[in-house]
Structures are given as structure tokens and as C-alpha cells.
Amino acid sequence: MASTILSRRDLSFMLYEWLDAEALNKRPRFQDHNRETFDAALDTAEQLATDLFAPHNKKADQHEPHVGDGGQVRIIPEVKTALDAFSAAGLMAAGQDYERGGMQLPVVVEKALAAYFTAANVATSAYTFLTMSNANTLLKCGTPQQMRRFVDPMLAGRFFGTMCLSEPQAGSSLSDITTRAVPDPQPGPEGERQFRLTGNKMWISAGEHELAENIVHLVLAKIPGPDGKLIPGVKGISLFIVPKYLVDDDGAIGARNDVALAGLNHKMGNRGTTNCLLNFGEHGGAIGYLVGNAHQGLANMFHMMNEARIGVGLGAAVLGYTGYLHALDYARNRPQGRHPAQKDPAQPQLAIIEHTDVRRMLLAQKAYVEGGLGLVLYSARLVDEQQSAETPEAREHAGRLLDFLTPITKSWPSQWCVEANSLAIQVHGGYGYTREYNVEQFYRDNRLNAIHEGTHGIHGLDLLGRKVAMQDGALFKAFGAELSKTVRKVRGSVARPGAVPHADAGIEAIGAELLSHADALDAAWQAVEQVTQKLYAVGDMNKTLANASLYLEAVGHVVVAWIWLQQALLAARALDGGDHDFYRGKLQACRYFFRWELPKVEPQLELLASIDTTTLDMRDAWF
Amino acid sequence: MASTILSRRDLSFMLYEWLDAEALNKRPRFQDHNRETFDAALDTAEQLATDLFAPHNKKADQHEPHVGDGGQVRIIPEVKTALDAFSAAGLMAAGQDYERGGMQLPVVVEKALAAYFTAANVATSAYTFLTMSNANTLLKCGTPQQMRRFVDPMLAGRFFGTMCLSEPQAGSSLSDITTRAVPDPQPGPEGERQFRLTGNKMWISAGEHELAENIVHLVLAKIPGPDGKLIPGVKGISLFIVPKYLVDDDGAIGARNDVALAGLNHKMGNRGTTNCLLNFGEHGGAIGYLVGNAHQGLANMFHMMNEARIGVGLGAAVLGYTGYLHALDYARNRPQGRHPAQKDPAQPQLAIIEHTDVRRMLLAQKAYVEGGLGLVLYSARLVDEQQSAETPEAREHAGRLLDFLTPITKSWPSQWCVEANSLAIQVHGGYGYTREYNVEQFYRDNRLNAIHEGTHGIHGLDLLGRKVAMQDGALFKAFGAELSKTVRKVRGSVARPGAVPHADAGIEAIGAELLSHADALDAAWQAVEQVTQKLYAVGDMNKTLANASLYLEAVGHVVVAWIWLQQALLAARALDGGDHDFYRGKLQACRYFFRWELPKVEPQLELLASIDTTTLDMRDAWF
Structure with a gap:
């Protein structure tokens, strides 16, 4: 029976036939790699995901983590077994430098590996991705001591990581966090400057568990000014490492830090990942180390x-x-x-x-x-x-x-x-x-x-309010150029007689069909361009951004139509080379997208172009 | 704090200002009723829903029914308390004749009462609606004896009812049921002819519990022909009463019938309602009574x-x-x-x-x-x-x-x-x-x-494949006439100066706005008419019906736009009479529907008009 986790055939199509992952092997960083090493990594991921991650996906959902009698978080044992195997296979450092024990795999391959684990068991794999994200952050702006004491154990899978951003009163609005970090007169290990943190952090995935020797919390907090007050807004925010257990100069695990589990959140899904409210500094302040510059x-x-x-x-x-x-x-x-x-x-x-x-x-x-x-x-x-x-x-x-x-x-x-x-x-x-x-x-x-x-709404604002305007529209234009390149490629391919092969009676229509898709995509992007100009010509950012979520959805559909057209062009070219059904499937799915999905964009763009104020005008009292 | 179950203000608007429920009181059946009696019933429903149904909604979800040590289904006690109060208030018979102990409330009021219970706790209220549906079925085609022995106890809330249609191999396709009903040589109570049923029924909501004295299963089964074979298709299907406990001539509860709980299904939601696989006739055949004519x-x-x-x-x-x-x-x-x-x-x-x-x-x-x-x-x-x-x-x-x-x-x-x-x-x-x-x-x-x-797909086929064509299109035309009536009403209202009152600076636009909504609705319905004609002109039912789900969705949006325009017209007329915010809310929601929702129909109708065969052409091997 074919795997119900992912389609390896499709993954290979995307990595090799479309995204040309092998071209990366010409670059110094990836010179030891080739399709065989990528495939070997994919084999490992598929095997582990199938054998150790998928089998307990339902069980972890039905037996979610809970706080046991001793105050410890209890998690079904299959989770640790799976994570230990993941670490033992070196996957926690799959993309990292050799000198950090990594495999120097490209990001696109790393994400393909991640695809297997997440599809098999999103809750268990979350522990790994949080740890890898944490490590990547420290690798960007941590000190060499922080790397040695915290990053290397994470890349080896001995420590796990978290991201502590939200607080009960500050979710989407991070500028309103109130966790305080006060300089500690006592120096830390290796003479590093220490801080004492106090505050509450909400929605901390993997915030507490016994799956690893230690938990490395990356915590956003504010260093008070000389008057003891916190600087309002994001300018006052600094980043700290706050480990669950302190780590000595020699890397040995020391005393418990002042971080306490205040409660577990119980979600509709993703139940296998602990999600916590954490209290920092209930007993004098949790010890933390500044990451990068203050503020x-x-x-x-x-x-x-x-x-x-x-x-x-x-x-x-x-x-x-x-x-x-x-x-x-x-x-x-x-x-x-x-x-x-x-x-x-x-x-x-x-x-x-x-x-x-x-x-x-x-x-x-x-x-x-x-x-x-x-x-x-x-x-x-x-x-x-x-x-x-x-x-x-x-x-x-x-x-x-x-x-x-x-x-x-x-x-x-x-x-x-x-x-x-x-x-x-x-x-x-x-x-x-x-x-x-x-x-x-x-x-x-x-x-x-x-x-x-x-949230969805915040990404709407990010796209229309920031990304579109950034660098005088350079990002927007860069994407438009890329889309037009695909359109030209299709038109060029179809114009050349014989470029699109004919395998059966139905195939001859494919050339014309791709051409019509290309026209539709071209027209849709031109409409996006016009709408974007109109929205920015309004001169009132409240109106410009009022329907940003709809803009996000409309542009999203155009982008995915473009993704499909790229895949379909390759499929049309490959039709004669065997694996006919696979490529016909790609072409039919592309047709579906262009006939059933892309047309949904038209009324969305019309609404946006009308600078509709229905939602902006709505008043609280009218609900 | 306003109720978070339902808006009573909106319910009153719908019942009295829009649907003119009071007009029903002129009819003999409802002559004892008036707005006060309707409101009293709504008060009761709101109170019971608030006090006894909503409070255990989450608890019933978190502690779903399970089979206890004695083989009995255990349900949290709040469910029975709520249901007993529902029955005690006479609500099980709210719409029934006085002579059956009912209140002779109109269906529209009955559904408004149901709205409270379902919004407060869909799982607990399911037991009542299944019982009422069962009773209604028997009232249509049962014998007087069946009424006395089964319907009256259900309307009093002493017995509960179920509907046993599906079987493991026959869900959407009821023609494939295999439950057998063989005539029993022994007569039943009051000399009624008995049958012995054997088979398995799946997805039986409220199929087993201890909430009532008895459970009245309505069971679809087939009476074998003289050769012992079942007639294929729906023509062989007959309907039977199969009680959990037999009921004597005098209505007393007798022996356990041959119906056994084979297992509970565990759903994503609706967890408080038991949902069962039932085995009929493992020990010689469950006793059943034919309802209406055989076949x-x-x-x-x-x-x-x-x-x-x-x-x-x-x-x-x-x-x-x-x-x-x-x-x-x-x-x-x-x-x-x-x-x-x-x-x-x-x-x-x-x-x-x-x-x-x-x-x-x-x-x-x-x-x-x-x-x-x-x-x-x-x-x-x-x-x-x-x-x-x-x-x-x-x-x-x-x-x-x-x-x-x-x-x-x-x-x-x-x-x-x-x-x-x-x-x-x-x-x-x-x-x-x-x-x-x-x-x-x-x-x-x-x-x-x-x-x-x-399912959604089956209703698409029902709408496009049956309802649209029925009676030479009379149903379709009847609806079109109703929609046109609303369009004319709006045009008539706006044309008469002063018909739409002006309450503040923003209101003067409302007349024009309603007019534009009416135009949009009119155009959308004309497009539906044209598409429907095109679909039936194809001459190949596989193509006509290929995209029936999309047709259902498109027509559905047009219908709801029409519902909104009716509400908005009333709201515009009422704006000056107080409760300004409520009516402004109605108008703004209508505007939202016409600007954000109705336009979605256009690409759907275009796709339907193109007789798109993307899904029809897709082949199994291409997936």
C-alpha cells in the first residue's frame, strides 16, 4: 500500500524536476552532497516518520500531556522514543555546519525532511522544530559561550528549546509585554553578565516536559530604565536565554532556575505538544543571559x-x-x-x-x-x-x-x-x-x-501594509517579474511547435490550455497591480488597510496559480517520458486550480478596487 | 450581560416583524394563540436552555457517554435532568394536537424554541428532536394502537425515539440495506402482526441510553420474497417499530427485545449524544411492527x-x-x-x-x-x-x-x-x-x-437533479416568482418618495443601496435561470450533474441574499421607529452580504455555464 503520510514521488518531482535541488551541489557549502545523499536523508526521514512518529499520533492526541502527582508533566513514552531516534539520526542539526556536528543540508531538503515528520505527527515533531528554531536564532546573534553551553546541546538533541514571546495581555501586540529583566550584580558562568527575569509567558509550546535534559527558553523581556520604568513599545524589548536548569562553565547541568509551570493549555488539536503558561521569577528572579544587543x-x-x-x-x-x-x-x-x-x-x-x-x-x-x-x-x-x-x-x-x-x-x-x-x-x-x-x-x-x-489578519497587514510598500515597491516588482517570467516561458514553449509532446488524443489540447492558463495568470497579476496602486492612492491608511485580509487571500490565490503553472509546464514536457499518470494528474490539478480557484480572485479584486468600507464603517453598537 | 446563546431581539424580529407568525393565529388550529403565548413559550425555552442545557454543554463534551461495567451506557446526570425538565414543560409535544397532550404551536415557533436548546447544547437536545421526529413519522402513518403504545409515551417524554436507516455497508445508498424482517407466526399485543428483524444498524444517534423508560427504534428493513431473497433497491424497503423493551396491550413495559448495543462511535463533536452500532436479532430476531404499508x-x-x-x-x-x-x-x-x-x-x-x-x-x-x-x-x-x-x-x-x-x-x-x-x-x-x-x-x-x-453532495444532486426538474420546473419557477416579488417590493418602496425614512445623514443612501441590491439579486437569479437551462440542454445527465455541489452553493448564496434583502427592507422601514442600532446592524450585514458574498456566485455560475468537465474527466490513476 502506498504511504498515506506523503507522496515520495511528488516530493522528488518538486525537489529535483522543479526546484533543481541538485544545482545547489555546485556551491561550496553543499559540494559533498548530491541526489543520492539527499535521497538517503529522505529515506531516513520517511522511515523514522513511518515507524516512530505516525504510530503514536492518535495516541498522543487521546492521551495528552498532564501534570502528574509530583508536579511533573507526563507524556506518553512513545514521544521520547521518537525524539531520541530523531536526534540520534543527526536530524536536529541537518542543516548546520559540519563543525557544529551538522550535515550542511540545504534548507529546501531540510524542509522536505520536516515534511515527513510533521505529516506523520505534528505534535511530536513540534519539539524538534522549536529546538532547531531556537538554535538558529542563537547561531545568528549569540556569543561563542552561549553556542557551546546551549546551542551545541540542542543540536545534539540533549536540550530542547522554546520561544517565549506572548504574555496573557500581549499576544499579537508584543510591544505590550511586561516581563522585566534586571541586571544581576553577580556574574554568571564564564563571567557572563546575568539578568533576573520576572513575568508570565503564555502559549509556550514545549514549555515544560521531561523529554530532554534541559529546556532553553528564549525570552523577550524589557530592561527597565534608570527610573525603574519599562520603555513602552518594541524599542524596550531585549532577548534572553533562560534555561530551565542552570548550566555550569563546563556545561554540566546545575540548579533549577526560577521558572515554574503555572498551567497547561488544552487545545482543540496539537494536543501532544505541551503548551504552557510559565511564571518567571516567582522566587527572586529567573537567571537569564542577554542575546545580542539590548533593546x-x-x-x-x-x-x-x-x-x-x-x-x-x-x-x-x-x-x-x-x-x-x-x-x-x-x-x-x-x-x-x-x-x-x-x-x-x-x-x-x-x-x-x-x-x-x-x-x-x-x-x-x-x-x-x-x-x-x-x-x-x-x-x-x-x-x-x-x-x-x-x-x-x-x-x-x-x-x-x-x-x-x-x-x-x-x-x-x-x-x-x-x-x-x-x-x-x-x-x-x-x-x-x-x-x-x-x-x-x-x-x-x-x-x-x-x-x-x-494571525491571518496580521499577515494581511504585513503583506499590504509593509511588504508591498517596502523598498519603494521593489519586493512587489521582484515577484511580478518572476511571475511574468513563467508566463513568458509558457508562451515560448507553446509557440515552439513540438515543444509540448502529444501522448494521446487528449494531450493536444494541453498546449492551448497552458497558454490560456498563462493568459489568465497574466491578467490576474495585472489586476493585482492595479488594485495595489488604487489602494495606495487612497491617502488614508485606515482605508488602504481595511480589507488587507482579503488582499492577502486574493494575492495568495494568484501566487498559487503561478506555482501550479510552473508544475504543469514541467508535467506537459515530461508526459512522454513515462510516468504518464503522475503528470496527467499534475495537469488536471492545474486545470482545476485555474478553472475552479483562480476565478474566485476576480470579485475579491473588484471589491478591493472599490475601496469598500463596509467593515470599516461597522460600529460596535450595531452588532 | 446579554445572552450568548441567541439574540432574543433578532428572534422577535424574524418571527413577528418579518415572518408574521401572528397571522397564523387567525387559523382555526392556532386560534388560542397570540404573541403572548408564543413569547411565553420562548421565555420557557430561553430559561430552560440557559439554566439546564448550556451549563453542561462542555462537561458532556469532555465526559462523553461510555459503556459501564454492567454493559449499560453511562451519561452524565445533567443530561437526564435537562431532558426531564424539557418533557415536564410539555415541549416534546409543543406542536402536537391538544388531544395528544400538545400545545398546537405552529412549526415556525416550535423551531424557534428548538433554536434555544440546540444553540445551548446540541448533544443533549438531539435526544428530544429524534423523539419528536420519530413521533411525527408515526403520526403520519402509524395505527391507532401504535400511537397509543408508542407515540403518546414519546410525546410525554417517557419513551425516546431513534431513526435506524444506515448500515455499515449502506449509508448514502439506502437501497443496499440488508436488514431482514420476517413475519412472525405469533401475533403481537392487540393482535398486531409481528415481524422478526435481523441486521446491523450504524450511526444510530440515541440508540442506547438509560435516559427514558424505553427506546422506540424506527427501522428500515426488507421483507424477503417467497424465495427468501431480498428485493434489490428501495422498492424492497419497509418501515418497522422495534422497541428496546416490548410494550404490553395495556402499555406496560415488558421484556427486553432482541436489540443489542454493538459499540459506540466516538465523534469529533456532538459527543454528548450516544451514537451506536446496533445489532438486531442476534438471538432469534428482534420483534418489530410494520408501519404503514409494506415496501x-x-x-x-x-x-x-x-x-x-x-x-x-x-x-x-x-x-x-x-x-x-x-x-x-x-x-x-x-x-x-x-x-x-x-x-x-x-x-x-x-x-x-x-x-x-x-x-x-x-x-x-x-x-x-x-x-x-x-x-x-x-x-x-x-x-x-x-x-x-x-x-x-x-x-x-x-x-x-x-x-x-x-x-x-x-x-x-x-x-x-x-x-x-x-x-x-x-x-x-x-x-x-x-x-x-x-x-x-x-x-x-x-x-x-x-x-x-x-451529505452536501447528495443535496446538490437533490437540488439540481430532482427539485429543479420536478413538476416540469414548477418548484424552480415558484421560487423565482417569490424572489421577483421581493425585488419588485424593493423597487416599489424606493420609488415611492418618503417610503424609506431618513434618520441621519447616512440613511439617505439606503434607498439607493437597497435598489442596487435588488438589481444585483435580480441579475443573479436571471443568471441562475440561464445556467439551469444550459445544464439541462446538455443531454447527458453525467455532465449535467457533474458539478451539482457547486450549483447548490451558488443557488444557496442567491437564496440567502434574497433572505437578507427581505430583512433589510424591513429594517430600512423601521429605522425611525426606535432601536436604531439594531436596524442599522441589519442593513450593514445585508450590505456585507451583497458586497462580499453575492459576488462569489458569478465565477461559480460561469463555471457551471461552461459545462466544465474537469472533475468528471479526472481518472483514478491520475491521483
Whole structure:
């Protein structure tokens, strides 16, 4: 039976046929790598995900972490077994330098590995990604001592990490945090300056557990001014390492720090990941170490934000993906009903995949999840370009594309791959609504992704209010140029006779069809350009930004249409080379996206162009 | 604090200002009633729902029914307390004849009462609605003895009822059921002919519990022919009463019947309602009594289908409604962030309702849930018209409208009010994703509604494949005439100077705005007519019906736009009479629906008109 975690065939298509991951091997950092080493890493990930992560996905959901009698957080043992195997395989450092014990894998491959673990078990794999994000942040702006005492144990899987940003009164509005960090007269290990932190942090995933020897909290806090007052706004924020257990000069685990679990949150999904309210400094102040410069905490923390947001988009896409594969498997095996035109009840029932409406639901899922995963891996590939492309211009261009796409890469899968999960339930009928099957959990797990790492609404503001305007529109133009390049490529391919091969009677239409897709995409982007200009010509930012979420959704659909057109062009070219069904599937999903999905953008752009103030004008009293 | 279950103000608006429930009091059946008696019943429902149903909604979700040591199903005691109070208040028979102990309330009022219980606690209230549906079915085609022995105890709340349709191999395809009913040589009580039933029934809500003295199962089964074989298809289906405990001639509870609980299903939501796999006849055959004529079981069962489907739509709408009220309450009380143009962090944070994107999410919810509830109550009002309108023509017209609207009344709220629940979570941010708050449960509970009582896809086929074509298009035309009537009413009102009052500077635009809504609605319906013609001109039912779900969604949005325009016209007329904010809210929600929602229909109708075969052409091997 084919895996219901992910499609390896599709992953290979994306990595090698489309995103040309092998081209990275020409760069010094990746020179030891080739398709074989990438595949070996993927094999490991697939194996571990299948053997150790997927099997306890439901069990962890049904037996969520709880506080035991001794005050310790209890987690089912399968979680630690899986995480230990993940660390033992060296995966915690998959992308890191050799000198840090890493494998120097490109980000795009690292994300493909992550795809397996997240699809198999989002809750257990969260511990690894939080640790890797934490380590990456410290690698950007930590001291060599901090690397040795905290990063290296995290990369070895001995310590796990967290991100402590939110507080009960400050979620989306980080400028309102009130956690205080006061300089401690006593020096820390290796003479490092110490601070004492007091405050409450909310929504801390992996904030407490016994899965690792230590937990390295990265904490946003404010250093009070000489008057003892906190500086309002983000300017007052600094970043600190606050370990659960202090770490001595020689790296040995020392005393318990002043960080206490105040309570566990109980979520609708993602139940296997502890999510905590943590109290810092109830007994004199938790010891912390400043990371980077004071008052630059938010900037330092946000170094890892592009990657963290790609991570959220990835999670959303692959939860949708595994749901799709489960639904596909069910639809092929569940007999129910007959064709409308042939209802003879004496005949056996059909597998439900034979019903057009079931195929619609499967095709929609395919379009969402392969489109979403494509967008995520494309973005990951941009991180590689940004970090290691040959020229400064190429690196800058990749950075612009990445910054522009990030709010979409985070938000689009978080919206549409949850819809895919809903369709996966629908394909299963009543069975899918029960916890005896897997798809309802994917739906619950995935619903988180539009909320954390910046809500949907905040990414709308980020895209329209920041990214579009940044560098005098350079990000926006960089993306437009990239989209136009694809359009030209399609037009060029189809114009050349014979460039698109003909494999069967239906294929001859594909050239014309791709051309019509390219025209539609071109027109949609021109409409986006016009709407964007109009929105910025209003001269009142409240009006410009009033419908930013809709803008995010409209541009998101155009972006994913572009992702699909790239995949379809490759598929059309490859049709004759074997694996015909796979490529026909790609072409049909692309057709679905252009016929069923892209047209949804038109009324959205019209509404935006009308500078609609329906929501802006609404008053509290009228609700 | 305002109730977060339902808005009584809105319910009054719908019942009295819009649907003119008081007009029913002129009819003989309802002559003892008036607004005061309706309001008294609503008061009772609101009180009981608030005091006894809502308080254990979360607890029942967290402590779902389970099979105890003695094999009995254990349910938290609050459920029985609430249900006993419901029965004691006479609500089980609210719509029934006086001679059956009923109150002879109209269906539209009965559904308004149901709205309170379902919004407060869908799982507990399910026991009542199943019992009432069961009783209604028997009242249509049962014998007087069956009424006395089974219906009267159900209407008194002493017995509860179920509907046993599905089997493990036959869910949507009822023609494939294999439960057998063989005539029993022994006569039953009062000399009634008995049958012995054997088979397995799946998804039986309220199939086993100790909440009532007895459970009256209504079971679809097949009487074998002389050769012992079952007749394939629906023609072989008959309907039977199979009680959990046999009932003697004098109505006393007798021996346990041969019906056994084979297992409980564990759902994502609706956890408080037991949902069972039942085995009939493991020990010689469960005793059953034929209801109505043999081989007409499906037709007899479907007598209650319009009402059951309105019930599902109602459940979906009010789960959305209560979620909206919870989100509204949260948004008014949660401080977070500041306006984009005024970000001074030294200023206090705003209540999040001040953020335009939060208002968008609240306004969308309002548009979905008040539109959905409006559609449901309009349909319930049609049942009253169908049953008691003065002329046969009026009753026939109401029946046509009802039949046409039923798939939409069932499906539209099941799609869009789940979306409202998703937005309610989003308004709450991370808090909404936790089980410490209420909205995540509404989202889980509501997701069932697109699945049961006919899936979304099946209602698409029902609308496009049956209802549209029925009686040579008479149902379709009846609805079109009703829609045109509203359009003309708006045009007539706005044309008459002064007909739409002017209360403040903004109001003068409302006349023009309603007119533009009427034009948009008119155009949308004409487009639906053209598309429908095109679809039927294809001459290949597989193509005609391929995209029936999309047709259902498009027509559904047009129907709800029409519901909103009716409400808005009344609101515009009432603006000067006090309660200004309430009516402004109605107008703004209508504006939202016409600007943000109705335009979504255009690309859907274009796709349908193109006779798109993307999903039809998709092949299994391409997935």
C-alpha cells in the first residue's frame, strides 16, 4: 500500500524536476552532497516518520500531556522514543555546519525532511522544530559561550528549546509585554553578565516536559530604565536565554532556575505538544543571559521568523497532504452507491472514487495540498538562494521574493489546507467524523496554523501594509517579474511547435490550455497591480488597510496559480517520458486550480478596487 | 450581560416583524394563540436552555457517554435532568394536537424554541428532536394502537425515539440495506402482526441510553420474497417499530427485545449524544411492527425528512449564532493592539472590536448566522403554510417552495455557519483554540451537519437533479416568482418618495443601496435561470450533474441574499421607529452580504455555464 503520510514521488518531482535541488551541489557549502545523499536523508526521514512518529499520533492526541502527582508533566513514552531516534539520526542539526556536528543540508531538503515528520505527527515533531528554531536564532546573534553551553546541546538533541514571546495581555501586540529583566550584580558562568527575569509567558509550546535534559527558553523581556520604568513599545524589548536548569562553565547541568509551570493549555488539536503558561521569577528572579544587543530583542528574535513562518506553512500543507492521501485511500476502497445513469441496485456498488463529486473533493484537495507544499518548498529554496546564491544580486533578489512571499507561504496553506482536511472528512462521510479514523484529527490539528506565528489578519497587514510598500515597491516588482517570467516561458514553449509532446488524443489540447492558463495568470497579476496602486492612492491608511485580509487571500490565490503553472509546464514536457499518470494528474490539478480557484480572485479584486468600507464603517453598537 | 446563546431581539424580529407568525393565529388550529403565548413559550425555552442545557454543554463534551461495567451506557446526570425538565414543560409535544397532550404551536415557533436548546447544547437536545421526529413519522402513518403504545409515551417524554436507516455497508445508498424482517407466526399485543428483524444498524444517534423508560427504534428493513431473497433497491424497503423493551396491550413495559448495543462511535463533536452500532436479532430476531404499508418504508420515513433537514439547517445556523455571540462578547472585552495610524505604545490597548479586521470577522459571522437562521425560519414558516394556509393553491405553492428550498436550508448553514464558527475561533486568537473557551466545541459540533441527513453532495444532486426538474420546473419557477416579488417590493418602496425614512445623514443612501441590491439579486437569479437551462440542454445527465455541489452553493448564496434583502427592507422601514442600532446592524450585514458574498456566485455560475468537465474527466490513476 502506498504511504498515506506523503507522496515520495511528488516530493522528488518538486525537489529535483522543479526546484533543481541538485544545482545547489555546485556551491561550496553543499559540494559533498548530491541526489543520492539527499535521497538517503529522505529515506531516513520517511522511515523514522513511518515507524516512530505516525504510530503514536492518535495516541498522543487521546492521551495528552498532564501534570502528574509530583508536579511533573507526563507524556506518553512513545514521544521520547521518537525524539531520541530523531536526534540520534543527526536530524536536529541537518542543516548546520559540519563543525557544529551538522550535515550542511540545504534548507529546501531540510524542509522536505520536516515534511515527513510533521505529516506523520505534528505534535511530536513540534519539539524538534522549536529546538532547531531556537538554535538558529542563537547561531545568528549569540556569543561563542552561549553556542557551546546551549546551542551545541540542542543540536545534539540533549536540550530542547522554546520561544517565549506572548504574555496573557500581549499576544499579537508584543510591544505590550511586561516581563522585566534586571541586571544581576553577580556574574554568571564564564563571567557572563546575568539578568533576573520576572513575568508570565503564555502559549509556550514545549514549555515544560521531561523529554530532554534541559529546556532553553528564549525570552523577550524589557530592561527597565534608570527610573525603574519599562520603555513602552518594541524599542524596550531585549532577548534572553533562560534555561530551565542552570548550566555550569563546563556545561554540566546545575540548579533549577526560577521558572515554574503555572498551567497547561488544552487545545482543540496539537494536543501532544505541551503548551504552557510559565511564571518567571516567582522566587527572586529567573537567571537569564542577554542575546545580542539590548533593546534589539524583537529584531534578533525575528531573524528566525521567515523560517518559522515557512515552517507553519509547511505544517499546514502537509497536514492537508496526509489528509488527502487518507481520503484517496478510503475513496478507492469504500463501495457506496452507483452512477446516476446506471442505478440498477442488483449491480454491485462502486468505489466512491467513481462518483464525480468525490473526485471533485479529491481533486480540490490535490490542488490545495500540492499547491501549498509547492509554495512552501519554493520559499525554502529561496532561503537557500538568499544564503548561498553565487552573486549578491541573486541573493538580494531571492531575499526580496522571500520577504514578499512569506506572509502568503504562512497563510495560504493555513487557510486552504484546512479546507482540504474538511474535504477529507467529507469524503469519509460519517466515518471521517469519528475518532476511529484519522482525518478529524488532521482537521483539528491544522486549525491552529491560521492563529500562531501571526494571525491571518496580521499577515494581511504585513503583506499590504509593509511588504508591498517596502523598498519603494521593489519586493512587489521582484515577484511580478518572476511571475511574468513563467508566463513568458509558457508562451515560448507553446509557440515552439513540438515543444509540448502529444501522448494521446487528449494531450493536444494541453498546449492551448497552458497558454490560456498563462493568459489568465497574466491578467490576474495585472489586476493585482492595479488594485495595489488604487489602494495606495487612497491617502488614508485606515482605508488602504481595511480589507488587507482579503488582499492577502486574493494575492495568495494568484501566487498559487503561478506555482501550479510552473508544475504543469514541467508535467506537459515530461508526459512522454513515462510516468504518464503522475503528470496527467499534475495537469488536471492545474486545470482545476485555474478553472475552479483562480476565478474566485476576480470579485475579491473588484471589491478591493472599490475601496469598500463596509467593515470599516461597522460600529460596535450595531452588532 | 446579554445572552450568548441567541439574540432574543433578532428572534422577535424574524418571527413577528418579518415572518408574521401572528397571522397564523387567525387559523382555526392556532386560534388560542397570540404573541403572548408564543413569547411565553420562548421565555420557557430561553430559561430552560440557559439554566439546564448550556451549563453542561462542555462537561458532556469532555465526559462523553461510555459503556459501564454492567454493559449499560453511562451519561452524565445533567443530561437526564435537562431532558426531564424539557418533557415536564410539555415541549416534546409543543406542536402536537391538544388531544395528544400538545400545545398546537405552529412549526415556525416550535423551531424557534428548538433554536434555544440546540444553540445551548446540541448533544443533549438531539435526544428530544429524534423523539419528536420519530413521533411525527408515526403520526403520519402509524395505527391507532401504535400511537397509543408508542407515540403518546414519546410525546410525554417517557419513551425516546431513534431513526435506524444506515448500515455499515449502506449509508448514502439506502437501497443496499440488508436488514431482514420476517413475519412472525405469533401475533403481537392487540393482535398486531409481528415481524422478526435481523441486521446491523450504524450511526444510530440515541440508540442506547438509560435516559427514558424505553427506546422506540424506527427501522428500515426488507421483507424477503417467497424465495427468501431480498428485493434489490428501495422498492424492497419497509418501515418497522422495534422497541428496546416490548410494550404490553395495556402499555406496560415488558421484556427486553432482541436489540443489542454493538459499540459506540466516538465523534469529533456532538459527543454528548450516544451514537451506536446496533445489532438486531442476534438471538432469534428482534420483534418489530410494520408501519404503514409494506415496501413503502422509505416514503414513509421520508415524510419527516423535510422537517428533519430543516432541523439540521437550524442546528448549523444556531451553533454558528452562539459562536458569533461568544466572539462578539470576547471582542468587546479583550484589549489588544492599537490602530495602524495611532500606534503610540504609551496609550492603552484597544478592545479588539475596534480593529477593522475583527469587525470584518464579526460582520461575516453576523451575515452568515442571521442569514442562515432566517432561511431556516422562513422554511419552517413554509411548513405552516403547507399545512394550514387558507387555500389549496397557497398550500401547494408553499409546498413547492419548501421542496425547492429544503436542500439549501439543510446545506447552506452547514457550510457557512461552520465558517462562522471558524471565524469565532479566529476572533478569540489562541484562546479560541483551547478547550478552556467554548468556540472550538461549536466548530467541532457543527462540522457534522454537512454529513448527516444527506451529505452536501447528495443535496446538490437533490437540488439540481430532482427539485429543479420536478413538476416540469414548477418548484424552480415558484421560487423565482417569490424572489421577483421581493425585488419588485424593493423597487416599489424606493420609488415611492418618503417610503424609506431618513434618520441621519447616512440613511439617505439606503434607498439607493437597497435598489442596487435588488438589481444585483435580480441579475443573479436571471443568471441562475440561464445556467439551469444550459445544464439541462446538455443531454447527458453525467455532465449535467457533474458539478451539482457547486450549483447548490451558488443557488444557496442567491437564496440567502434574497433572505437578507427581505430583512433589510424591513429594517430600512423601521429605522425611525426606535432601536436604531439594531436596524442599522441589519442593513450593514445585508450590505456585507451583497458586497462580499453575492459576488462569489458569478465565477461559480460561469463555471457551471461552461459545462466544465474537469472533475468528471479526472481518472483514478491520475491521483
